[in-house]
Amino acid sequence: EAQVTQNPRYLITVTGKKLTVTCSQNMNHEYMSWYRQDPGLGLRQIYYSMNVEVTDKGDVPEGYKVSRKEKRNFPLILESPSPNQTSLYFCASSFIISSYNEQFFGPGTRLTVL
């Protein structure tokens, strides 16, 4: 089954404790991206990657790191989480074909930073 998986789905942590949210897709997509969703703000892009070893900042990259060592995986790293990073996080992937690249979303990770 074609899908984007994220782990964990729920995470409660404390300020400053490094964490990684994994993202994996099995559709051979070149493009992968991370978003955070906050009430009233919609989805905002954190980082995206056009292919292996190619990553770029989105609109809200501060406090986050990513890596793309393999085509299928795109982990999101919070080296020192803070309460303002409490949010719902989505990973997404797509092909890069002209302007049409419907993104397939993972199920989301709800992160709470205390």
Add this chain to the structure above:
Amino acid sequence: AQKITQTQPGMFVQEKEAVTLDCTYDTSDQSYGLFWYKQPSSGEMIFLIYQGSYDEQNATEGRYSLNFQKARKSANLVISASQLGDSAMYFCAMREVWGNQFYFGTGTSLTVIP
């Protein structure tokens, strides 16, 4: 400036009636794609419909149609014959071909009333 603007935080519609969800966008690119996604209360992001900037006809997918007015930079979603299962958040999004970011609006919460 906001790339995507959704001015209706919440909408109500009677079951079986049609409803229009507004979306305006801001870009100076000639080539771009516009998307609508649905997010039910369960949280997943579901792709609904796509419109390319060079498409001359409005996109349709079942009960969903996209009212694309390029000169006005609007891409409104029309849902015909609303069903109770249409109650959800709806997000408008855009990708500029020569940029690699996706931009989402703040969303519209639609409630279908029996």
